[in-house]
Amino acid sequence: MPVILAIESSCDETSAAICADGKILSNVIANQTIHEAYGGVVPELASRVHQQNIVPAVQQALFNAKVSKNDIDAVAFTRGPGLLGSLLVGVSFAKAFALAKNIPLIEVNHMQAHVLAHFIGDQNPAFPFLCLTVSGGHTQIVLVNDYFDMEIVGQTLDDAAGEAMDKTSKILGLPYPGGPLIDKYARMGNPNAYAFPEPQIPGFDFSFSGLKTSILYFIRDNVAKNPDFIAQNLNDICASVESRIASILLNKLRKVAVQYGIKDVALAGGVSANTGLRLGLQELGAQMGWRTFIPKMEYCTDNAAMIGIAGYYKYLKKDFVGQDVAPLARMPF
Incomplete structure (x- = not known):
């Protein structure tokens, strides 16, 4: 039963989720209100807030799922497409976590994950x-x-x-x-x-x-x-x-x-x-x-649960990437 930590940071939501054997145990989304003053997402500010939010989001996802970091079998993350600075925060965290725990990395295409959100739950x-x-x-x-x-x-x-x-x-x-x-x-x-x-x-x-x-x-x-x-x-x-x-x-x-x-x-x-x-x-x-x-509302906007379910199906195929992986602002579908 693979337990996957999923990370999503393609735009202005920092999200972490735990997926165990294809079931979503937790899905934490930290929104960024700083952009309201500018009438839209400011990329530089988004990446800075991701740095502040990512560790607390992961900790909360682990807590909500009642698992520890030692239970994680792989880390799935959004490689692209998205804002490069935002993606870089999520990719860097995923690589560091996987390296520290000596577990596989799974890259996920953000748009494919939106499609695969339909496989969260039983009505598919x-x-x-x-x-x-x-x-x-x-x-x-x-x-x-x-x-x-x-x-x-x-x-x-x-x-x-x-x-x-x-x-x-x-x-x-x-x-x-x-x-x-x-x-x-x-x-x-x-x-x-x-x-x-x-x-x-x-x-x-x-x-x-x-x-x-x-x-x-x-x-x-x-x-x-x-x-x-x-x-x-x-x-x-x-x-x-x-x-x-x-x-x-x-x-x-x-x-x-x-x-x-x-x-x-x-x-x-x-x-x-x-x-x-x-x-x-x-x-x-x-x-x-x-x-x-x-999908349910929480799986419509950017969220890590959809990254987790996509990562689960990639895990079954042993479709992993190495530590040399880099984020892609534009990623082929």
């Missing part, structure tokens, strides 16, 4: 399945044939869906992080109040840069006519933006599922915590006769 999709992976930096439709046999069949050509959410929140003057606030206000608004365009991109790829520009001009023009436009219509604006982003994602997902004849469809990544997108997938799944899968 069957291979092959599709996974719509949506975050602040990535938007992908992945054909998952096996645990590590994955193919990107559609992806954004420019900006990610999460970035479109973040940009909208800044345009609206919402504090960072704005994504959860858009979700909150959208629940009280009319998703049909305003019509934003859907990009006509051929194939299965996405584009969100034009939508961001459309939202910017829409707000600019209406505020010029009525300075109180945002305050008076915030709920409807958020609901309309959220609805359009969800429809762009789900319309492409439907096309891929029909093309490949797949009935198990999953959602992953930070934006999978968005209520409108979660409900939209479930409604579409009911229409299409799909089995739909969405």
